[in-house]
Amino acid sequence: MVAIAYSVAFEGIEARLVEVQCAVAAGLPGFSIVGLPDKAVSEAKERVRAAFGALAIALPNKRLTVNLSPADLPKEGSHFDLPIALAVLAALDIVPRDELARCVALGELALDGRLVAVAGALPAAVAAADEDRALICPRACGAEAAWIEQVPVLAADTLRAVVDHLTDRAPITPARPGEVVDGPQPLCLSDVRGQERAKRALEIAAAGRHHLLMVGPPGAGKSMLSARLPGLMPPLTAREALETSMVHSVAGLLKNGQISRRAPFQSPHHTASSPAIVGGGPKARPGEISLAHNGVLFLDELPEFDRKVLESLRQPVETGEVFVSRVSAHIRYPCRFLLIAAANPCRCGYLADPGRACSRAPVCGDSYLGKISGPLMDRFDLRLEVPGVSLTDLDLPRGDTSAVVAARVAQARAVQAHRFRDHPGVTVNADASPPLLEQIAAPDAEGRALILRASEKLGLSARGYHRILRSARTIADLDGSEPVLTRHLAEAISYRLPFVAGG
Structure with a gap:
């Protein structure tokens, strides 16, 4: 038997x-x-x-x-x-x-x-x-x-x-769940002196989960700013914490049954392979993008990543899930994350520095940032240049702390949660579909004229247009404004300036 x-x-x-x-x-x-x-x-x-x-x-x-x-x-x-x-x-x-x-x-x-x-x-x-x-x-x-x-x-x-x-000789007492932990104390945004525009971009990114690309010379503070983004993110909901913990459980990363309500922060090295980033390998394990589910994925030195690795991010960034295909299996992992990337303007890093003139300018910058394809560049809602920091900037007063900024982000997230309460699968402005955006972020006549002028000058694609609307909607939420005004659109457009032709 x-x-x-x-x-x-x-x-x-x-x-x-x-x-x-x-x-x-x-x-x-x-x-x-x-x-x-x-x-x-x-x-x-x-x-x-x-x-x-x-x-x-x-x-x-x-x-x-x-x-x-x-x-x-x-x-x-x-x-x-x-x-x-x-x-x-x-x-x-x-x-x-x-x-x-x-x-x-x-x-x-x-x-x-x-x-x-x-x-x-x-x-x-x-x-x-x-x-x-x-x-x-x-x-x-x-x-x-x-x-x-x-x-x-x-x-x-x-x-x-x-x-x-x-055999009922010594029954086992059912186990109790582990602890909810906060994780390590996040770094404070006030440690960064100056760079107010970059700090503002971080706040917008955290409030609406908008992907962000920062380009600037070495030492400008790109990595320092990115490391402080987790402190601006709101705590995970119970559902989000469970989803993220299930990914970490399959990867064998949960320790002592502890579940964290803090958004994960993954920062892979630029030498990482495609299976390490996207998922795969002999046992089709989750990659860095899935380990960053409901959190932040930071790619430092973005152009140094392998071209195939970068191109493999295009679909997951849009859909929030990745499929690892094998001959005998077709495995799905969730990967809804906030992508933040940093890059130097050229290989030497000093393309626009008059004191350290790049001998190959402007070809050096075009070829270096040209490693980032137009379609991938188009998926960044926010793109800004981060200028170098001088010694005098270190004497500037400290700005808002992470706690102050996080409170504004949480308030904007609450507005979005109420707005999308009847839209399953949509929790923040970055999730909104184009038809929904036309309802919640429709520009007035003056705003539409501004976008048309920007489109002609910058060569914006249809995706770029909708990403401007998404960013403007988040800026308006941070501003406590129900309609999206022209000033909100103007600020959103200012974060779409191209770094490469056709971007």
């Missing part, structure tokens, strides 16, 4: 239920695992065999076959160790089959029978809740999985503890 345990296979941040079937039959002694297992799953039989030895359980001199169903779904990861072991124990009548059928299990087995933490406990708990089953997992994963309150999470230290629970 076949014994069945349940586990999950991950497809992005979704967990699909997997039946772990075990049959014990007469024949040559052997232990085989079928159902598209990867190397880690195939090696589970040796870990299970050693863990059984630690429990003084001997495998029978028969043929054991474990099937992972559905058999056409790839199975990856060491988290199948525990459900395979439990299915074998049920087939040997050591644990009751009916009790096992009410649980979903995941966890890696050490050779001495200990349960080792694995990635993906949070999505697994969601899948268990959908199936109205309890979740059995390593104790190190219990606090993470317990955030899904609809499912009892049975977190154990060893395989023996799981067996004792299923």
